[in-house]
Amino acid sequence: MMSEWMIETKGLSKKFRNFTPVDQLQLHVREGEVYGFLGPNGAGKTTTIRMLLGLIRPSSGSIHIFDRELSRYRSHILSQVGAMVESPSYYGHLTGRENLKLTCTLLRIPEAEVDRVLDIVRLSRAQHKLARTYSLGMKQRLGIAQALLGQPKLLILDEPTNGLDPAGIQEIRELIVQMPREHGITVFISSHILKEIELVANRVGIIHTGRLLFEGEMSELREQGHPFIRLHAEPVQQTIDYLHTWGYPVEAVDHGMNIKADPAEASVINRRLIMNHVDVSHLSIGGRSLEDVFLEMTKGADSL
Amino acid sequence: MMLLRVLQTEWAKQRRSLLPWLVIGGPLIFAGMMWVDLYLRYSYLSGRHPELTPWELLMQEGFMLWGLFYPIGITIIAALVHYREYHDHGWKHLLALPVTRSSVYTAKWLLIWLLSCVTVILLLVCLYATGRILQFPEHFPLGQYVLYGINLCIAALGVTSLQHWLSSRLSNSLYAIAIGLSGSIGALFLAQSEITRFVPYASALFAMTVHNEDQWLTIVTGLIAGPVLLLVGMAEFRQRDIS
Ligand SMILES: Nc1ncnc2c1ncn2[C@@H]1O[C@H](COP(=O)(O)OP(=O)(O)OP(=O)(O)O)[C@@H](O)[C@H]1O
Ligand SMILES: [Mg+2]
Numbered sequence: 001m002m003s004e005w006m007i008e009t010k011g012l013s014k015k016f017r018n019f020t021p022v023d024q025l026q027l028h029v030r031e032g033e034v035y036g037f038l039g040p041n042g043a044g045k046t047t048t049i050r051m052l053l054g055l056i057r058p059s060s061g062s063i064h065i066f067d068r069e070l071s072r073y074r075s076h077i078l079s080q081v082g083a084m085v086e087s088p089s090y091y092g093h094l095t096g097r098e099n100l101k102l103t104c105t106l107l108r109i110p111e112a113e114v115d116r117v118l119d120i121v122r123l124s125r126a127q128h129k130l131a132r133t134y135s136l137g138m139k140q141r142l143g144i145a146q147a148l149l150g151q152p153k154l155l156i157l158d159e160p161t162n163g164l165d166p167a168g169i170q171e172i173r174e175l176i177v178q179m180p181r182e183h184g185i186t187v188f189i190s191s192h193i194l195k196e197i198e199l200v201a202n203r204v205g206i207i208h209t210g211r212l213l214f215e216g217e218m219s220e221l222r223e224q225g226h227p228f229i230r231l232h233a234e235p236v237q238q239t240i241d242y243l244h245t246w247g248y249p250v251e252a253v254d255h256g257m258n259i260k261a262d263p264a265e266a267s268v269i270n271r272r273l274i275m276n277h278v279d280v281s282h283l284s285i286g287g288r289s290l291e292d293v294f295l296e297m298t299k300g301a302d303s304l
Numbered sequence: 305m306m307l308l309r310v311l312q313t314e315w316a317k318q319r320r321s322l323l324p325w326l327v328i329g330g331p332l333i334f335a336g337m338m339w340v341d342l343y344l345r346y347s348y349l350s351g352r353h354p355e356l357t358p359w360e361l362l363m364q365e366g367f368m369l370w371g372l373f374y375p376i377g378i379t380i381i382a383a384l385v386h387y388r389e390y391h392d393h394g395w396k397h398l399l400a401l402p403v404t405r406s407s408v409y410t411a412k413w414l415l416i417w418l419l420s421c422v423t424v425i426l427l428l429v430c431l432y433a434t435g436r437i438l439q440f441p442e443h444f445p446l447g448q449y450v451l452y453g454i455n456l457c458i459a460a461l462g463v464t465s466l467q468h469w470l471s472s473r474l475s476n477s478l479y480a481i482a483i484g485l486s487g488s489i490g491a492l493f494l495a496q497s498e499i500t501r502f503v504p505y506a507s508a509l510f511a512m513t514v515h516n517e518d519q520w521l522t523i524v525t526g527l528i529a530g531p532v533l534l535l536v537g538m539a540e541f542r543q544r545d546i547s
Contacts, residue, residue, distance in 0.1 A: 055400060057543070075404065086393075088393075089394050089398075091392050094316075102316060
């Protein structure tokens with residue numbers, strides 16, 4: 001029986017001598033999605049990723065990738081996983097191309113793969129320069145190229161935009177978004193920046209002090225902020241009736257009304273009201289932003 | 305075979321580093337020192353050891369110094385091999401690839417040992433050249449020198465296993481070098497005691513083939529310490545958390 005998860009961990013924990021950076025983690029990553037692994041500094045993201053790659057041993061719990069137990073099928077699983085952990089790894093005294101060729105030899109794949117991945121990360125022109133002379137962004141892209149070698153089914157990237165300028169971040173972001181679509185690659189990406197994850201991920205797991213606080217669709221997370229649309233319009237009763245017939249839950253509050261709907265609907269609502277000759281004098285978005293939800297979640301857990 | 309593939313990449317990583325220069329330069333410099341020594345003191349030395357041929361005298365004069373240099377050389381080779389991984393954050397990439405940890409550990413061990421053997425071959429060639437330049441009249445005792453070379457390669461086994469593990473364990477290469485250096489110098493003294501002469505760092509001191517009844521020490525220490533320490537080190541390496 002195939003389970004629906006590409007990565008599934010059960011009670012995954014790592015203990016160091018006196019504390020537990022990863023505590024009873026249950027992760028579920030679906031095939032074909034971009035899964036955002038979000039958490040503030042020191043939350044345990046890198047430690048979790050090291051366990052997913054077999055670099056460190058879990059103290060307890062299990063990891064299944066492609067439906068197989070990682071500790072037993074390590075080589076088989078890793079042959080279909082591309083990864084970049086923390087900072088990119090490269091041998092500075094070799095050229096970008098030579099670095100990639102080393103990995104090709106170890107993966108037993110033809111050298112033509114090098115050209116393919118260089119092209120994807122747009123590093124072809126700098127391929128013959130020594131890696132140590134690369135800019136930070138180029139090194140990061142070389143790291144991603146390494147991860148893409150051999151057409152993996154799963155890409156695990158630990159803060160891939162660390163240290164990049166806005167243009168570089170944008171570029172990496174586009175690269176990641178296209179992975180499932182164009183290459184059929186599932187992506188597991190970690191970050192401590194909500195916005196990063198929000199822009200690329202379908203689903204998120206939020207980790208804080210080693211515990212998973214939330215896992216689910218991006219939209220579910222948004223709903224936790226109880227967003228609403230604040231409206232002032234005349235005549236009031238007629239507006240409320242219209243909104244009810246269009247299926248929006250609405251309640252009257254002093255001077256106006258709150259519509260419980262996705263803030264993205266605001267412009268549609270506005271247009272429809274105006275077409276029905278309602279005078280709209282105020283329209284705004286209320287509730288907590290995603291940022292607030294995230295901050296509150298990770299702050300609340302601190303006091304535990 | 306996986307091991308050969310890993311070995312191939314290990315060499316590709318080192319090819320353009322300091323390492324080849326060390327392997328070539330070490331024996332050359334050593335032979336140069338021997339040349340100066342014999343050039344200046346040949347008549348004095350041959351007077352003291354009338355029973356030795358000039359070729360034997362050359363080996364006899366050099367073995368002690370080489371017995372010191374050689375383990376230090378292996379120490380530095382091992383440190384350089386691991387320096388690359390630590391300096392360039394290579395471990396977490398390498399060990400997240402579908403290669404087994406034991407093949408990675410063995411490949412690095414093999415690289416260090418093979419390079420030690422290359423040093424030995426170059427040493428023999430350089431010593432031969434030294435004798436030729438000094439115009440030794442006698443025939444070159446090939447067998448005796450080749451046996452010395454084989455003994456040295458066996459002597460390298462123990463030191464290789466030890467320094468390989470130390471260098472893989474200590475992220476700061478200087479610590480591993482410090483230990484290897486102290487061990488190699490300490491071996492000059494440890495070699496003189498019945499009990500401590502079995503330390504791997506001392507085994508090259510017993511490798512000489514001129515009137516030497518202690519060659520078995522090299523063989524025994526190398527063939528036992530080498531594989532045993534390799535396996536122990538590998539067992540630890542396979543369990544280790546890579547961070
Ligand atoms: N080998 C180790 N020994 C002891 N503690 C460790 C070890 N490795 C990591 N830690 C601790 O585990 C905690 C989690 O670290 P981790 O690197 O997983 O966090 P992170 O979520 O990746 O943070 P960041 O966003 O800063 O990268 C930290 O407090 C760190 O100090
Ligand atoms: Mg991290």
